[in-house]
Every structure is written in structure tokens, then in C-alpha cells.
Amino acid sequence: DYVIETMNEGMSEFWGRSVEQALNKPVFDVLPELRDQGIKELLDNVYNTGERCVMQELSINLIRNGKLENVFVKFVYEPLREADGSISGVMALAHEITEQVLSRKKIEESEEHFRQLADLMPSKISNATINGEVTYFSKSWLDFSGFSFEELRDFGYHQMLHPDELEEFQNRLQHAATTLTDLVMEMRFKNAAGDYVWHLNIASPVKDENGNHKMWVGVTTDIQKLKEDDQHKGDFIKMVSHELKTPVTSIKGYVQMLLSMLNDEKSQNELPLKISLNRIDAQILRLTRLITEMLDLSRIESGKLDLQKTSFILNELIVETIQDVLQTSKKHIIKLEEGCVCSVYADRDRMAEVLINFINNAVKYSPESGNIEVKIWEAGNNQVAVSVKDYGIGIDEKDQEKIFERFYRVAGKTEETFSGFGIGLFIASEVIERHDGKITVESKKGEGSTFTFILPLVIGT
Numbered sequence: 001d002y003v004i005e006t007m008n009e010g011m012s013e014f015w016g017r018s019v020e021q022a023l024n025k026p027v028f029d030v031l032p033e034l035r036d037q038g039i040k041e042l043l044d045n046v047y048n049t050g051e052r053c054v055m056q057e058l059s060i061n062l063i064r065n066g067k068l069e070n071v072f073v074k075f076v077y078e079p080l081r082e083a084d085g086s087i088s089g090v091m092a093l094a095h096e097i098t099e100q101v102l103s104r105k106k107i108e109e110s111e112e113h114f115r116q117l118a119d120l121m122p123s124k125i126s127n128a129t130i131n132g133e134v135t136y137f138s139k140s141w142l143d144f145s146g147f148s149f150e151e152l153r154d155f156g157y158h159q160m161l162h163p164d165e166l167e168e169f170q171n172r173l174q175h176a177a178t179t180l181t182d183l184v185m186e187m188r189f190k191n192a193a194g195d196y197v198w199h200l201n202i203a204s205p206v207k208d209e210n211g212n213h214k215m216w217v218g219v220t221t222d223i224q225k226l227k228e229d230d231q232h233k234g235d236f237i238k239m240v241s242h243e244l245k246t247p248v249t250s251i252k253g254y255v256q257m258l259l260s261m262l263n264d265e266k267s268q269n270e271l272p273l274k275i276s277l278n279r280i281d282a283q284i285l286r287l288t289r290l291i292t293e294m295l296d297l298s299r300i301e302s303g304k305l306d307l308q309k310t311s312f313i314l315n316e317l318i319v320e321t322i323q324d325v326l327q328t329s330k331k332h333i334i335k336l337e338e339g340c341v342c343s344v345y346a347d348r349d350r351m352a353e354v355l356i357n358f359i360n361n362a363v364k365y366s367p368e369s370g371n372i373e374v375k376i377w378e379a380g381n382n383q384v385a386v387s388v389k390d391y392g393i394g395i396d397e398k399d400q401e402k403i404f405e406r407f408y409r410v411a412g413k414t415e416e417t418f419s420g421f422g423i424g425l426f427i428a429s430e431v432i433e434r435h436d437g438k439i440t441v442e443s444k445k446g447e448g449s450t451f452t453f454i455l456p457l458v459i460g461t
């Protein structure tokens with residue numbers, strides 16, 4: 001019946017029952033709330049088999065101070081034997097560990113919380129013991145690498161390094177480990193798809209409260225976009241210098257030729273003035289355009305692209321622009337289809353730049369085909385659309401969004417033969433956006449491209 005024969009104050013406190021209340025009564029009468037919590041079965045087993053029962057941590061509900069409390073206890077049930085070896089009872093030694101368990105659970109919760117934080121960060125986080133044994137890789141590391149934690153810990157990390165940086169990384173790591181200083185290195189890691197991606201990799205030794213180094217924390221951030229921007233900027237500067245040099249060299253050539261002819265009495269009267277000046281003028285136009293684009297770029301970047309808006313008939317601007325382009329490129333036939341006569345409220349010069357960029361690109365990127373179609377029509381919702389279609393080299397789908405980015409030029413053997421520096425469409429899309437319009441491209445590689453912009457219409461035209 002598990003009648004309580006003897007108990008100490010400690011057990012009385014743990015149960016929340018006084019010794020007088022409990023002594024000489026069956027334990028489940030004293031603590032009826034324990035009846036359905038599996039305790040009786042444990043006691044029966046000890047009593048019937050003589051095997052001691054050791055519980056490191058059991059959660060039970062006890063009524064203490066008048067209310068039901070959930071407590072944690074560590075205990076031993078030991079069979080009590082008579083002189084002849086028969087079992088006459090059970091001795092219980094209990095140690096309440098509620099406080100320890102609750103504080104451990106709090107730590108576990110906090111650890112879980114920080115783990116979730118680390119997993120949600122876009123940077124990749126890792127943890128290693130001070131001897132370099134990795135204990136944690138955040139989810140972003142596992143997702144990026146496609147490895148499990150164990151795979152990444154045991155061999156993945158080194159497999160992911162770019163061969164060009166392997167040696168330097170190992171040297172730096174060695175240095176950081178022996179001097180217990182930060183390792184900071186820009187380096188590439190291979191992702192699950194097999195592509196190397198640039199990262200800023202920082203590993204820092206972290207101290208405990210006594211100032212002893214206890215672990216390494218690694219934060220690895222994707223800087224691929226920054227690297228690409230840097231690369232594009234570098235390419236841009238190279239291209240700009242080249243683009244500026246070509247017209248200047250040509251102008252210089254004509255000027256020198258004219259000067260030397262002027263100094264030569266024989267040819268003094270046969271100066272090819274008209275043709276030379278025309279060529280010089282065309283080159284100056286090219287230079288001016290380059291400089292305008294660069295000025296616009298810096299204005300856009302500093303948020304200072306001011307628009308001088310007026311109402312004007314878009315069709316007239318289109319006709320003028322086509323005539324301008326035809327002045328310098330005689331090879332192409334530009335057909336205009338006017339579905340409407342439409343007015344817009346816009347910055348006329350900037351709209352001219354957008355059109356020149358569209359038409360010049362259509363000319364430039366269709367060296368084999370001479371036909372270009374320009375169309376203007378009402379696009380519904382009080383909008384007007386203008387499109388420029390060519391039958392040139394076309395643009396691969398994967399590049400179609402990117403060509404509107406700053407400095408982006410499609411890479412490829414054919415593409416590289418065209419001069420340019422990848423800011424025309426960026427400026428065009430900024431200008432159209434600033435007019436509450438939209439710019440789109442439809443294209444198929446090898447078949448040609450259609451660039452279209454849509455602007456709000458001035459009603460009543």
C-alpha cells in the first residue's frame with residue numbers, strides 16, 4: 001500500500017505536505033495527484049523485481065501551497081530488503097531540480113532564438129572551437145553549399161575554396177590562429193550549382209568573461225554584386241577612354257592634314273574643306289553625345305536629373321530624331337508608322353536622348369539588316385507608346401532585364417565588336433521612369449529586338 005513509514009523534512013517540503021499529514025498513510029492518499037502520473041507503476045516494479053529505479057529528470061505535477069505545480073525531480077527508488085532477502089518496502093531519495101531545469105530550458109530557448117536569428121541572416125555564420133573544430137554552420141551556409149552540416153564540417157569547406165585563393169587563405173588562417181587575431185579576406189566559394197561566388201570572409205576569435213579565447217565566429221558575406229559593379233566600373237573607364245580617344249584622334253588627323261596642306265603652297269588651293277569639316281563635325285557630335293551621357297549618369301547617381309517639362313507633339317520629335325540619325329548612318333532605312341498624333345508633357349531634350357539611344361542601338365546592333373521600324377500609337381489608359389524595331393543580333397532572354405542596368409553590356413563574340421559603354425539604356429529607363437512611363441524590350445537572339453516606351457498622354461490631342 002506504500003504506507004509512509006518514515007520521511008524527512010526535505011521530502012515534506014518537496015511534497016508540500018507536513019510530516020504529520022503524511023506519516024503512516026498510504027502515499028497515494030497523501031498525494032492523490034500522483035496517482036495517474038505513472039509513479040505507482042515505477043514503485044510496483046521496484047517492489048516486485050528488486051531492481052532499483054534511477055530517474056535523472058522527471059516532470060510531475062504536485063499540489064503545493066494549494067495549487068498544482070509542475071516540478072522536475074531526480075530520484076532513486078531502492079528496494080528495502082529484510083534479513084532473509086525478501087522485499088518489504090521501497091526507499092525513495094528525491095532531489096528537486098525544477099530551478100536548474102527551468103534555467104536550462106531558458107538557455108535552450110535563447111540558443112534556439114539566436115540560432116534562428118543566425119539562420120535568417122543573409123550572411124553565412126559559422127562557429128568553431130578555439131582549436132578550429134567547427135560546431136555550427138548557419139542554414140545559409142548549408143543552402144549555399146548544398147552540403148549537410150557533417151559534410152561541410154568534415155570536408156566541404158575546403159572543397160569550396162577557389163584554387164587561386166587556397167594557399168593564401170591557409171596562410172592567413174594559420175596566422176590568425178597563432179596570433180588569435182581576425183582573419184579578413186575577400187575570397188570565392190563554390191555554391192551548390194558549381195559557380196564560384198565572391199565573399200567577404202571574416203573569422204574573429206571571441207573571448208569569454210575571463211578574457212580567455214573560447215571560440216571563433218565566422219561571418220561570410222556575399223559581395224558578388226559589388227565585385228561585378230567594380231568590374232563594370234573598370235570596364236566602363238577603359239571603354240570611355242577608348243570611346244573618347246577615337247573621335248579625338250580622327251579630328252586631330254583632319255586638322256593635321258588641313259594644316260600641312262595649308263603650309264604646302266602646291267595644295268593650298270585644293271583644301272578638301274567641306275568633307276573634312278563634315279567629318280570633324282560628326283566626330284564632335286559623337287563626343288558631345290558621350291559627354292552628355294556621362295553628365296546624365298552622374299546627375300542620375302546624385303539624384304539631380306532635373307526635368308524641364310513642356311507639352312509638345314511627340315510625332316515631330318520622332319521625325320526630327322530619325323532625320324538626325326540618318327545624317328550619320330546612310331546604310332539603314334527607317335520606316336515610321338504613325339498610328340496617332342500624340343502630345344506629351346515631358347522634357348523634350350531628354351525624350352530626344354531616349355529616342356536617339358533606341359534608334360542608334362537599332363542601327364548599331366543590326367549591321368546586316370537595313371530595316372528599322374519606328375511606330376507610335378495610342379496604348380489605351382491615356383497612354384502613348386513608341387517602339388523601335390530592328391532585325392539585328394537580338395538579345396538573349398537572360399540579358400533582357402540586365403541591359404537596363406548601369407554599365408551592363410551583353411558579353412559575347414558578336415557583341416564585343418560594337419562600341420559603346422552600357423549606360424544609354426540605363427539613362428533611358430531612368431528618364432522614362434521619371435516621366436511615370438515604362439520601358440520594355442522584346443527580343444529573340446539572332447532575330448532582332450523591339451524596344452518600346454509608354455508615356456502618359458496629354459489629353460485633347
Ligand code: ADP
Pocket residue numbers: 357361362365390392393394395403408409410415419420421422423424425426448449
Ligand atoms: P551601349 O550600346 O552603349 O553598350 P546601351 O545601354 O544602349 O549601351 O545598351 C546596353 C546593351 O544592350 C548593349 O551593350 C547591347 O548589348 C544591348 N542592346 C541594346 N540595344 C540593342 C539592340 N537593339 N539589339 C541588340 N542588343 C542591344
